Amino acid sequence: MSAISRNGVTIDDTFAEAFGMSALGLIITADSAKWANICATVMTGFGTSVIGAGAECGIDRQLSPDETPDGRPGVRVLMFGFSPDALKPQLLNRVGQCVLTSPGSACFNGLDSPTTMPLAAGPRFFGDGWQTAKKLGKQRFWRVPVMDGEFIIEDKCGVTTEAVGGGNLLVLGRDRAGLLEVTEAAVAAIAKVDDVITPFPGGIVRSGSKVGSKYKGAIASTNDAFCPTLKGAVTSELDADTIAVLEIVIDGVTSASVADAMRAGLKTIIETGAAKGVTRVSAGNYGGNLGQHHYHLKDLLP
Template sequence: MEINGVPVEDTFCEAFKGLYARFIVTAADERPLREAAENVAALPATVFGESEAGVERWLDPEETPDGRPGFVAQVWVEYGDDAVKKLEHELGKRIRQGVLVRPTTRVFDACEDPDGYIDTERPIGRCADGYEYTDVRFDREMVHVPIMMGEFLIERRLGYAEGVAGGLVWLFCEDVDAALEAGYRAVEALRDVEGVITPFNVCAAGSKPETIYPDIGPTTNHPYCPTLRDRILDSKVPEGVEAIPEIVINGVSLGAVKRAIGIAIEAATEVDGVVKVSAGNFGGKLGDYRIPLRECIRE
């Protein structure tokens, strides 16, 4: 199969069950809003037992509960027996240190069909050291946290649900310039796709599970490093390819992730210098889902 004249390899990516919270952040001014978005989405770290996050899309004032500009964010943790407790802990960190400290910000729940709720009074509201209080604003139960620039407001209950994390696509490119353009074009094409985030945006360093240094976690996927092509026997980098950006996608459903992969492929293959589209996987042994790329294009 070819898209925009670029061959799409007949392969699949693997994805995993995850638990996510989805919420809206608003602010009175674009500057703290942008800072909150950068903070809440920083440093994906699920491979270290923490969380990863991203901005799903930006919102106009008429789309938010309080009539101010905002964005939709998602925070994810690995699925498991302690996932809800871990998500509460990670939400607390990201919102307390990434959003609450930004002037005029507020947080509202945006999880559709939640499996349950996290009570934000404990991990976030108690930043008020006992001066927190709850009332109804914007037709929602809100926790008020007095701060040195007014009050930070957060909805009392943030919903969480099971989703699909770690879908991905690889773009084999002639050079770094083409890789940057194709990668960021794919990411931008997903900015208005409801229900998905790209926690790494354009990722320059895909990893593999096996490593000679297990104490530091996943390490470089050496067969796909262009600079190692002439130094190793198991290189899988074709001649003429000098950069392979990876676009990782998390979504609220399998269908959302598949649609996003298809949109990313369509956008990236419009760029000159993309010579092939593929995906990394673990032979179908690790992921909860197998997502064939060709199915994504048909979606």
């Protein structure tokens, strides 16, 4: 495989293969930024991979009071799934269990789209008949009585089927601590790009996977070609000095947002990586046969 060297880091001439997904956005507000973030963090928890978590979820960005519907501090969260129908139970459970229950919270649509899905269809019934509806312009909101006052929730939220899941960067290195530090910095750079999330813990996944398994019923298994301890047992993709690989997985509301995020992460890795023991950047794909979206690393170089 040919490669390009930038600032002491080798960039493989390969591509990340990503998939079409559905996505929705929510704006969560509270009396303080602290509580908006607590609510959003809990609501997006266990939102790493649709393989086992049901939805891929994360915080997109912080919102100032002048950016939210009720003039309070807020957070925009994104949820990704294979289809709008797959997102419905995730939305119901996460909003009902994590947003309705959080002190001072309110929940609003966070994605402009001509296609909508119910947002308040479950939580409003918690009002046990005491809930009331109010229409402001074209939007309907529900007021649900709770013990600290009222829970305000918008009736519907926008959903898109043009989202992309699975953009990725594989970061290889010869020093574990330095590799993690650089990958963290890349995630921080990606966080500045709107309309994307990195759904794994801290934005980083060490358990990159391949399709299929030797075990019946398992749909994914460890990416053995990138496992340092298996260099002598499998056809390895790793250099002799590579001792660890970390992956950043990126989901975006649009294909362009995923490309922008990968570009930002790659730029940070190139600028800071060599001094911290990062040697290469690669990407995960399935030969181009599964995902509709291909992001070639050479096209994303700064």
